[in-house]
Amino acid sequence: MxxxxxxxxxxxxxxxxxxxxxxxxxxxxxxxxxxxxxxxxxxxxxxxxxxxxxxxxxxxxxxxxxxxxxxxxxxxxxxxxxxxxxxxxxxxxxxxxxxxxxxxxVRANNIVSEKLKVNDLRGNPIEIASNVVWRVSDTAQALFDVDDYKAFVVVQIESAVRSIGSRYPYDDIEHQEVTLRGSHDQVNAELREELNSRLAVAGITVDDCGLTHLAYAPEIAGAMLRRQQAEAVISARKKLVEGAVTMVEMALTQLSEKNVVELDDERRATMVSNLMVVLCGEREAQPVLNTGTLYQ
Structure with a gap:
């Protein structure tokens, strides 16, 4: 053509x-x-x-x-x-x-797309919608190269949103990859580039766009919420253990360097165990006073 x-x-x-x-x-x-x-x-x-x-x-x-x-x-x-x-x-x-x-x-137009159900990169059904600001940049293409440029814009927005929604996962608790929920700037920039590529044939330019709605589909929302909670707990526990190990190592090192107390391997292991319980426990530890010697 x-x-x-x-x-x-x-x-x-x-x-x-x-x-x-x-x-x-x-x-x-x-x-x-x-x-x-x-x-x-x-x-x-x-x-x-x-x-x-x-x-x-x-x-x-x-x-x-x-x-x-x-x-x-x-x-x-x-x-x-x-x-x-x-x-x-x-x-x-x-x-x-x-x-x-x-x-x-040739004025700026604003369109909020309908909520679309899309499968993300991991196959999870999600609901997604976007807001797009567009304008006619080439009047000849808009009038004579497509039948109805306004209807053309609506259809291409839906296609682009579906493409972007299936290109990335909804979320990643470890933040090691680009996600729809956590990488707004990158996702919006890619959506704008996708729309400009699709609408170039109609002489349409997209000035701004962004996701206005993003959520798991109702049929899996409860299960995914529990999964997120579990992943958050695991991640928090991991950070807590890493911090506790560092603190225990620091405590033992300083005790040894300043000659505060001499500990054999058995008592050192006991102290490490007690410190880990205190630092990693969910409840406050109850102190026990030792009125005897260190080995009683």
């Missing part, structure tokens, strides 16, 4: 042509008034008949060439179905009366 590219159309200021229109209207009125107050000859009658035919025809043709363009609006100019260019100059404009004018907005 041949791609249509926008180009600048010829047009002129409508205010200048409005002055011409008013001048011709005044001339027509003057001719009628002058003719009515005289006894014309045959040549004057012929001239009058010619003027009252030609001047109204000229007025009609000039009037048909007027059109208005508002800020951030454009008009595609056609000649018997052939594209002749686009006029983006705001205000009152004028082109030849046999030219067609198709107005199109």
């Amino acid at each position: 041949a791609s249509t590219r926008e180009r600048t159309a010829w047009s002129t200021s409508g205010y200048l042509m409005l002055l011409v229109f008013l001048a011709l209207a005044f001339l027509l009125i003057l001719r009628v008034v002058t003719f009515a107050g005289t006894e014309p000859s045959d040549s004057q009658v012929a001239g009058f008949l010619g003027s009252i035919v030609l001047l109204p025809l000229a007025l009609v043709l000039i009037a048909k060439g007027f059109y208005m363009i508002q800020p951030n609006q454009a008009a595609a100019i056609t000649l018997f179905g052939a594209y002749r260019g686009t006029d983006r100059q705001p205000g009152l404009r004028w082109v030849w009366p046999w030219m067609g004018k198709i107005r199109i907005s």
Whole structure:
């Protein structure tokens, strides 16, 4: 399919042509008034008949060439179905009366997509929706290369969101890979790039986009919540044990370096066990006072 590219159309200021229109209207009125107050000859009658035919025809043709363009609006100019260019100059404009004018907005548009059910990278069903800010950047492509560019945008947004949703996992408790929930900037940037690639054929540019809804599908939401809780507990326990081992190692090292107490292997193991219980326990430890010796 041949791609249509926008180009600048010829047009002129409508205010200048409005002055011409008013001048011709005044001339027509003057001719009628002058003719009515005289006894014309045959040549004057012929001239009058010619003027009252030609001047109204000229007025009609000039009037048909007027059109208005508002800020951030454009008009595609056609000649018997052939594209002749686009006029983006705001205000009152004028082109030849046999030219067609198709107005199109180039303002920013905002679309919030429907909630879609998609399987993420791991096969989990999720619900996902996005917000997209788009605008027409090439009026010729939007009008002549696709049938309905607004419907085209809606369909391509749905396709792009489905593609992005299936490209990444919903979540990763260990934060070792890109996820839909944890990597918003990267996912949004990739979604925008995907949309611009898909909408380029329609002359549409996406200025901003982002996910507005992201959740597990209702049928697995409860199970995935319990899984997240379990993974969070495991991760917290892992960090707690790592910290406790470091603290125990530090305590034993400092006791040895400062010669606070000499411990054999058995008592060292007992101290390590007690410290680990105190540091890793969920409840506060109850101290036990030893009134004897260290080995009793």
